[in-house]
Amino acid sequence: MTTEEPLLEVRGAAVSYRTRAGTVTAVDGVDLTVRRGEIVALVGESGCGKSSLGRAVLRLEPLAGGEVRFAGVDLGTLSGTPLRQARRRLQMVFQDPQSSLDPxxxxxxxxxxxxxxxxxxxxxxxxxxxxxxxxxxxxxxxxxxxxxxxxxxxxxxxxxxxxxLVLDPELLVCDEPVSALDVSIQAQILQLLLDLRERLGLALLFVAHDLAVVRHLADRVAVMYLGRIVERGAVDEMFALPRHPYTQALLSAAPVPDVAVERARSVPLAAGDLPDPLAPPSGCAFRTRCPHARPVCAEVTPALVHDVACHRQDELPPFVSPIIHSGG
Ligand SMILES: Nc1ncnc2c1ncn2[C@@H]1O[C@H](COP(=O)(O)OP(=O)(O)OP(=O)(O)O)[C@@H](O)[C@H]1O
Ligand SMILES: [Mg+2]
Incomplete structure (x- = not known):
């Protein structure tokens, strides 16, 4: 092989839950790669499927479709000792250290x-x-x-x-590891994760609902909405030029330290709440909250094209990122 294979390669992953009210497709055909030593952030609102995907990567949740390959091996084909050995190489850090540690x-x-x-x-x-x-x-x-x-x-x-870390893993799946902590402590833990990447060559799949948290941490970002990736790319590019209306809305919703910028910035794009996951909208799931939706958006589910899943990506008005202009 001439190019290095990804450490983690998720292809077409699907996770669904049967509930009394019906079946929730929490993850719906997600493709994602993490290279050795890379930090990839998975971002989106509560309920969009981030934890389900993270758990499926570790095989703590069964896949309803697709596959998870680690260092070139489909984890779904392993059992017994080889599965145990593979599992040592990917480990999880949980959101709430309070409840995840045995008192x-x-x-x-x-x-x-x-x-x-x-x-x-x-x-x-x-x-x-x-x-x-x-x-x-x-x-x-x-x-x-x-x-x-x-x-x-x-x-x-x-x-x-x-x-x-104690088993010397190559990948950590971190599921909102700082969101239960005070802001000042958050920065220290994020810095620790960056140091560990430097020293150990560790790769991270870092789950967060807040885009701002991942800005100084991640190399690449994947933005999820109702079980699908709607945009992915290098973190700097996404902050400078978010291309999906949902990513733009997430950036608009992020708090801005500069009061003048806070006042001048555009009104939030995404109105309303996340749709009912038991009955997701047809076509593009974001269309019910999207200021740029057209009839086609209700009819056809947009595929990722140039890393953006939006029918209208070439026609959207220019977006001025409030974060970039705050200098913060
Ligand atoms: N064990 C479960 N049984 C039934 N439904 C579930 C289960 N776990 C998650 N879900 C549903 O799957 C969807 C995705 O949930 P998930 O926890 O993966 O989202 P999330 O992005 O991690 O959200 P959060 O930011 O709140 O942690 C939601 O609609 C949720 O209600
Ligand atoms: Mg979660």
């Missing part, structure tokens, strides 16, 4: 647990690995015997990250 276990026990589950190393080797990993996340061995209740929110999330 009855010490930090040392929590971080050691994946090593025990995978029967890795001798007890002495495991202790050394746990101490090393706690150093890596900026906590250090003095935290070994503490319980989660004695930690701050940021420290708890560092423990969650240490637990995910």
């Amino acid at each position: 009855r276990r010490t930090v040392g026990q929590i971080v050691e647990r994946p090593l025990k589950v995978h029967r890795a190393g001798t007890p002495a080797q495991r202790r050394a690995k746990v101490a090393e990993t706690l150093d890596l996340v900026g906590l250090g061995s003095r935290f070994l015997d503490r319980y989660p209740a004695a930690l701050s929110g940021g420290q708890r999330q560092r423990v969650g990250i240490a637990r995910a």
Whole structure:
């Protein structure tokens, strides 16, 4: 192979849930790649399917269609030992460190647990690995015997990250790892993730509902709306020139630090709430909130063309990004 294959390659992934009210297609034909050492953000409103996709990547959720390939291997073809070995290489960091850490276990026990589950190393080797990993996340061995209740929110999330790192994974799926934290702590955790990428060559699939959070973190962004990717691209390009009306709406909705810019910016584009996922709109799912919708948008589901799924992408008025012009 001349070009390096992607670390993670998701093709046509679908995830659906049967509920008493009907079937929800939470993820509907998503294609996504993450290369080694790359940070890819998955962004969109609550309920658009980000966590479902993240969990499907880790095979915590079954795929209703499509495939997930990791380092060239279709994870769906693996079982037993090969699946266990593959699973070590991709790990998850959860949103709420409070509820994802067992309150009855010490930090040392929590971080050691994946090593025990995978029967890795001798007890002495495991202790050394746990101490090393706690150093890596900026906590250090003095935290070994503490319980989660004695930690701050940021420290708890560092423990969650240490637990995910202790098996030396190549990819972390981070599901809104900072949204439960104070803004000042958020920045520290994002910086830690960037440092870990530098030092370990780690790749991240980073789930967020807020575009602003990923601006200084991600290399590429995929924007989801009701189970589908509506736009994807390099993060700088997307902030400078968002091309899908939904991405434009997300950027317009992001808070702007500059008061003058805040006042002058365009009115939010997306009115109303997310449609009922049990009965999504025909055609383009965003059309019910889109100021640029035309009859064709109700009839034909737009495919991703040049990384944008919009029938009208070549006819939209120029978008002035409030964030770019704030200089922030
Ligand atoms: N276990 C489940 N059973 C039934 N429906 C589910 C289940 N999990 C998610 N859903 C539905 O699937 C859709 C996508 O949910 P998902 O949690 O993946 O979205 P999300 O983008 O992660 O949202 P959030 O930002 O709130 O975390 C939603 O309509 C949700 O109600
Ligand atoms: Mg979620």
